[in-house]
Amino acid sequence: xxxxxxxxxxxxxxxxxxxxxxxxxxxxxxxxxxxxxxxxxxxxxxxxxxxxxxxxxxxxxxxxxxxxxxxxxxxxxxxxxxxxxxxxxxxxxxxxxxxxxxxxxxxxxxxxxxxxxxxxxxxxxxxxxxxxxxxxxxxxxxxxxxxxxxxxxxxxxxxxxxxxxxxxxxxxxxxxxxxxxxxxxxxxxxxxxxxxxxxxxxxxxxxxxxxxxxxxxxxxxxxxxxxx
Ligand code: HEC
Ligand code: HEC
Ligand code: HEC
Ligand code: HEC
Numbered sequence: 001x002x003x004x005x006x007x008x009x010x011x012x013x014x015x016x017x018x019x020x021x022x023x024x025x026x027x028x029x030x031x032x033x034x035x036x037x038x039x040x041x042x043x044x045x046x047x048x049x050x051x052x053x054x055x056x057x058x059x060x061x062x063x064x065x066x067x068x069x070x071x072x073x074x075x076x077x078x079x080x081x082x083x084x085x086x087x088x089x090x091x092x093x094x095x096x097x098x099x100x101x102x103x104x105x106x107x108x109x110x111x112x113x114x115x116x117x118x119x120x121x122x123x124x125x126x127x128x129x130x131x132x133x134x135x136x137x138x139x140x141x142x143x144x145x146x147x148x149x150x151x152x153x154x155x156x157x158x159x160x161x162x163x164x165x166x167x168x169x170x171x172x173x174x175x176x177x178x179x180x181x182x183x184x185x186x187x188x189x190x191x192x193x194x195x196x197x198x199x200x201x202x203x204x205x206x207x208x209x210x211x212x213x214x215x216x217x218x219x220x221x222x223x224x225x226x227x228x
Contacts, residue, residue, distance in 0.1 A: 026206035029053050031213070035136070037112055040141050045113070045148075049134035052120040057102070057205070059118035062128060066117075067098035073105045074129030076113040080156045081110075083163040089173040093165035099190050099198040100164045103205070109153040112145040166197045168225070176228050186216045187224050190211055197225075 019050045026033055032044050036053045039046035053174055059072035077094040080095050096104055114132040118125050124132070136143050147153040167187055170176035180225055183194055188204075202221060203213040210217050216224055 026204070027205045031206075031208040033057075033213075039139075043183045045136055045138055045143055047114070047134040047136050049114075049132070050120040055116065055118075055120045056113060059116070061125075062117045066102075067105075068102040071102060072116050072118055072125075073102070074111050074117070074158075075101055076104050076108050076110045078156055080104075080106075081159055082165075083159055084160060088163065088166075090169045091172075093162055095165075096158070097165040097191070097196060097198060099196075099200050103199040104154070104201075105155050106147055107152065107199075108146040108156050109149075109186050110156070114145055162202070164198050168195045176223055177223075177227060182225055185224050186220070188215065 001011060002101060029038055030040060033039075033056075034040070034053045035046055037046060037048050037051045038053060055072060057068070057072060058070045060070065062070055062072045066072075078095060082094065082096075082205075084092075093117045105115075106113060110130050113136060114134040115129045116132060117127060117129045119132045131145065134145065136145050158164070168179060168182065169174070170178055178190075183189060187201050189201060190198050202215060205213060206213045207213065214221055222228065
């Protein structure tokens with residue numbers, strides 16, 4: 001590798017470094033999912049009360065059994081109305097499964113951004129996940145500590161949103177790409193059998209190189225799973 005790097009022309013090296021497809025690196029801090037004081041973009045929601053970017057979602061020390069790895073947020077309780085349709089052939093859960101519940105802990109608008117199990121800094125652990133009492137702004141004016149009304153607030157009625165917590169099963173509907181092919185693609189299936197479609201199947205909460213955190217660019221995202 002060293003010899004190869006030494007012999008490559010500088011232009012090629014620069015291209016390799018810049019090319020996101022070769023070196024795609026997650027950078028949460030640069031996205032709207034940075035709710036901390038380091039949020040770089042005017043207009044995006046942030047608080048001046050902590051610089052701990054990851055802490056809004058994860059903590060190194062939190063409760064066991066959260067919906068996502070080392071999850072630091074209070075889970076919403078719904079109840080949710082799930083997507084239904086006469087033409088659905090696969091099996092969907094009656095309520096959102098863990099990874100989707102993690103997203104909905106901000107995106108259904110019922111849990112405050114700062115309802116954290118382990119607050120930043122010394123002490124601050126509260127298993128109940130109470131609000132830390134932090135103040136949020138859009139960089140200029142005060143904003144609420146919950147998801148603003150609008151397209152980013154899905155609410156608890158999910159009947160107008162792409163089905164989630166569905167067991168991906170192309171044998172039930174042949175208009176779908178083979179399971180193994182999807183598992184090998186850039187979308188992410190969850191659960192022990194790696195066959196559950198969740199919010200984070202399409203969105204990577206850590207990276208917004210594609211608009212709206214999409215794991216696959218919008219032109220080919222849908223046909224990663226659907227044969228249409
Ligand atoms: C807005 C919420 C949010 C923030 C902020 C966030 N994460 Fe995550 N993270 C998630 C969710 C949801 C999952 C589970 C879905 C998944 O695995 O992609 C996850 C999964 C992970 C995982 C396990 C799966 C994987 O991708 O390796 C790691 C490690 C991780 N996050 C690290 C971090 C670190 C480090 C930071 C801060 C730099 C961070 N996260 C910030 C939401 C967040
Ligand atoms: C800690 C709270 C929090 C969690 C957890 C969270 N988000 Fe967000 N998300 C936000 C905020 C805040 C915004 C910006 C909302 C706004 O300005 O209207 C946002 C914006 C988004 C956007 C729109 C981005 C854009 O450019 O318009 C998408 C898509 C999104 N989140 C998906 C997810 C998914 C999927 C998950 C779970 C894997 C998730 N989020 C978890 C807080 C969160
Ligand atoms: C099958 C793929 C898929 C699933 C599953 C999915 N989304 Fe999305 N989502 C998208 C796409 C594609 C867009 C962008 C649509 C557009 O460009 O108009 C989007 C947009 C969004 C937006 C931003 C809307 C905007 O215009 O700013 C939010 C927030 C969001 N999704 C959250 C979620 C949450 C939370 C879940 C789970 C409850 C979820 N998504 C499940 C594909 C998906
Ligand atoms: C990760 C795989 C995956 C991706 C990516 C995906 N879908 Fe789906 N989609 C599914 C599954 C699974 C179902 C449930 C199918 C069933 O039960 O028959 C579904 C259902 C649907 C349905 C409802 C079908 C019905 O019978 O009611 C529509 C419409 C749809 N998807 C459109 C889209 C669009 C548009 C995109 C891209 C933005 C997309 N999907 C991306 C897996 C995916």
